[in-house]
Amino acid sequence: MKAILLLEDGTVFEGTSFGVKGQSCGEVVFNTSMCGYQEILTDPSYNEQIITMTYPLIGNYGTNTDDSESRKVFAAGFIVKENCDYPSNWRNTESLSDYLKRNGVVGLEDIDTRKLVRHIRTKGAMRGIISSNEFNIKRLEQKLRQYPGLVGRDIVKDVTVKKPYLWKKGVIDVLNNSQSMPEKKYKVVAFDYGIKQNILRLLRSHGCDVCVVPADTPAKEVLAKKTDGVFLSNGPGDPAAVSYAIDIIKDLLGKIPIFGICLGHQLLALALGGKTYKLKFGHRGANHPVKNLKTGRIEITSQNHGFCVDLKSLKNKNVELTHINLNDQTLEGFRCKDIPAFCVQYHPEASPGPHDSNYLFDNFIKLMTKRNPD
């Protein structure tokens, strides 16, 4: 069963189909995590992206009911070197290909994924179409040309929740099948730009009573809820295009403690008058070294972003740079000096990835406590 990938520069990769049969357009990116594919597939930040895993053997441990990061798979397509149809793991409930089929995701395997990754690394992330039912290049090209790509488009609206809801679960201990559910001490409103559930689980396990709200919830409504803090989530696409979110954050600045992750970090920077730009091929993986400029310590971090805050654009703003990426010296985190707000570009909630940066959730709690000493 053939499947192909056509890139916007005309390059074609031919391999074998897995998952569902069909066609799908998206930005073709790569992720260097060696495990955690279920978390990656269900991370809403991958909306409209076709993910290539650099590790060649994917599907080895199958999928299960605990490792999803949202209600469904958001990735537009999935590319691996070798998909495994005989998963082996004590938590496995469904093979990767069945999982992709059930979630309607087009998969492509058995291509030289390293060649594709090197291509993207050299030429930059680009649009592509993955197809397992149409192989006429001309027709696929036409379809791909109609796909607008990510720059300048708000795709947060496609992934955010429609109605507010209360989050109930804590961090799962998979070895003891238990959850960490301490007493709720803080009320937090979390803007859902495409939020990963492990952020919500961690907030809950840090004693937060979390209400998740749609991305366009007005500041007034949030402040009326008498919450202790606001969380700005990760999410897909170009932050500059989500102007309503930026305006809402402007209205919240200084009025309530704010913590942002990934897109939330970019939106906070934009609300403060900073600028964002698109990286050549982004950061996606679980091994990026980030230096905490306050402590000098290195954190190995989970990353997933194609856009980045321009470090220089924050120069005359009242902010302190707190984290920097040691691979390419890009901005990874900052805090406001005069108001209670801080954020990071990377993913302290991990899932997948290392837990080195968990302390940021404690910092959020401290920020909320400082404001409301009881």
Add this chain to the structure above:
Amino acid sequence: MPKRKDIHKILIIGSGPIVIGQGCEFDYSGAQACKVLRQQGFNVILINSNPATIMTDPEMADRTYIEPITPEIVEKIIQKERPDSLLPTLGGQTGLNTAVALAERGILKKYNVRLLGANLKSIKKAEERDRFKKTIEDCGLAVPRSGYAHSWQQAQEVVKQLGFPVIIRPSYTLGGMGGNIAYNAEEYKEFIQWGLSLSPTNQVLVEESVAGWKEYELEVMRDCKDNVVIVCSIENFDPMGIHTGDSITVAPAQTLTDKEYQIMRDAAIKIIRAIGVETGGSNIQFAVHPGTGKLYVIEMNPRVSRSSALASKATGFPIAKIASLLAVGYTLDEIPNDITKKTPACFEPTIDYCVVKWPRFTFEKFPGTSPELTVQMKSVGEAMSIGRTFKEALQKAIRSLEIDRYSLDNKHISPELSTHQLKDKLRTNCWDKIWYVAEAFRRNISTEEIYNLTKIDPWFLNNIKDIVRLEEKIKSLNLRKIDAAMMRKIKEYGFSDKYLASLMGVTEPQFRKFRQSLDVNPVYKTVDTCGAEFEASTPYLYSTYEKECEANPTKKRKVIILGGGPNRIGQGIEFDYCCVHAAFALKEIGVESIMVNCNPETVSTDYDTSDRLYFEPLTFEDVMAIVDIEKPDGVIVQFGGQTPLKLAVPLEKAGADSAFICPWRKGDGGCL
């Protein structure tokens, strides 16, 4: 934090002669340490009794003592040389034990010598099992239930609590020497007495058996600012109950979800901190219950180990070199990643291939030794292979072993072996069990049943099943029926030309010619530490059957050096010594050196020993493919021992017309 200013003269203790359980991996680590510490301007004093090592070359250290590695001798050297520091973590268990003895006897204090990397307290915490157990439990982690015995009486008490089977581990022995699994009281008594007699402290640990659980290892690095990274994860093909040195092992871990892997990662970081290894590398072993995921910490080596050598070669992250730099005060973010140049060493390598390490046994040289594998190491060497899939790496590893086997065929299994006998064989831990596993699939025994007999994870078993099923298909074809797509698939699975030729009833050169006529040739990919995210500047290559080739050969004058492959009895490290010197000599006369070898324990497979490194099996097929792509001016076959020597004639016949020609024959002035 830059280099420490209070260190000037460093004593490094080597590991002495090669013994089972301590091979040439410590020449690799010691040589890296000497080299980098001298580059940093330190005065390096070395003691090692093994002359067949690169590290004892005169230019490696400022002073080299070829003397027995005993506390008495080392004390004399300290007295004479007055080093201010001792780096004990690179010379294996011998180096570590000697350092412990020197510290305990007050010699280090007397001469004001400080231990770098690990201090006495942390070495003791890691090595003495009761202290280790307490440390692990204080971290909120678990170790198998166990008890100590200094006598047979105590041992009887202990086993009453645990029940059989139990593992007996004598304290402070090399390669788990004296370790055994006892299934009944009779065996127990025998093993206890032997264990007590072997332990220098007359102490054995009796431990709840976790035989059959999944076994994992993590290679961890820590710097003086408490930054910790995991260099590599390793999953054992063989379940718990077989010494890691005797297990087929695979990098990275294959069957852990991210949640489970992160639990292990968090545990490893807690452990290295709690044990208190200040700087450098450690190896931590875990057992995982296949049905519940329950995690036990098995042991920790607070030093560079055989697994560190493997992890270094598997990832391109030079653990010994970086451990040395960390020991003298550098932090991980201050050390550049040699391979990418642009990114720092404080990251966790990600690999985009699969690595298989396979132990090499020589039971025929030890008549009377049981060929059963247990918790005491019996292998004498190892080969490593790299492929884009597990199947490819596995089959490449077989032919890397140089035991005249090129596949998972059943040539060595008697056709009279009944299925009943076959199942009995699968229950034992014989060194060649994997061939019986393949045979079981040929006889249509189910994965589930094979798992129940072997406790080898079904993921590995099903990969072998894939190989056997394709092999059956190949057997049903004749050569002319194989088209390019089929040939590509076969080669992607790692099948050797030699085996395929024998299945098709043609000679290997005929098969090779046919394969090439279909335009199915290997390409070379780079080991780059980062899954192609950044450009690699170091040509460290392996073959696979895919589209893009990254070999990018130069137009320089160049010579291929064929290495010695895995260690065996009669071939230790001396051939590696010769190959490394061949590379150095070529450098001196301005000829590009291209190393081909598959032994991860060696200096020759360090990516900075030669100009280019191919981590490949030393067979005609694999070497000839490199000759085809590199078009060298010559191939040096005489320094790697018997293995490459045997390739001289076939290579010459195949048209590597300059094979066996040394550069000096071309008039370069007799430098060699």
